[in-house]
Amino acid sequence: MSYHSGNHLIDPQQLLERARVHEGMHIADFGCGRTGHVIFPGSKIVGERGIVYAIDILKDVLENIRRRAALEALNNIETVWADLEKPGGNVISPKTLDVAFFVNVLFHFTDYALALDEAARILKPKARIVVVDWTERLSTLGPDENEDLIDFNKIKVWAHKNNFTIQDDCSVGPYHGCMILFRHD
Secondary structure (H helix, E strand, O other), X not given: OOOOOOOOOOOHHHHHHHOXXXXXXXXXXXXXOOOOOOHHHHHHHHOOOOEEEEEEOOHHHHHHHHHHHHHOOOOOEEEEEOOOOOOOOOOOOOOOEEEEEEEOOHHHXXXXXXXXXXXXXXXXXXXXXXXXXXXXXXXOEXXXXXHHOXXXXXXXXXXXXXXXXXXXXXXXXOOEEEEEEEEOO
């Protein structure tokens, strides 16, 4: 079985570096998708002492991640079914994560504050949230309409209300913006 890495538009190594992911960390990819775009390269960086949580609402996606992790003998990957639009919608304990990733997922939400709140609930103090999402539509990829692109200004407002600062606000390719939020408590 072959797996598509999903990194033609977004370089996961660049995201992991910008988020300062290193050995022993606990990280999560919220809405991980079939390719495990952040999951598999992240697993190699955090190593045996770290944990990578693959979080998704689609059970078949999680099964695909489980199979690939077993095939590649990556024992530090845990799959978690979650509804990110519900407070407490996942089983990860509070103050567990060092970094939470949202890659091409927030455009699916009408209120992304709900998903960001859920990530914040399970972050440790001095942790990060990495948001990467479409800034421009590419043919049939991305949001159905340009009006559905996320508004990074709303993420900035959420960050300031929730004790996060903007560590990085950049582009990660011609179609994607990236914002890294750092928690100050």
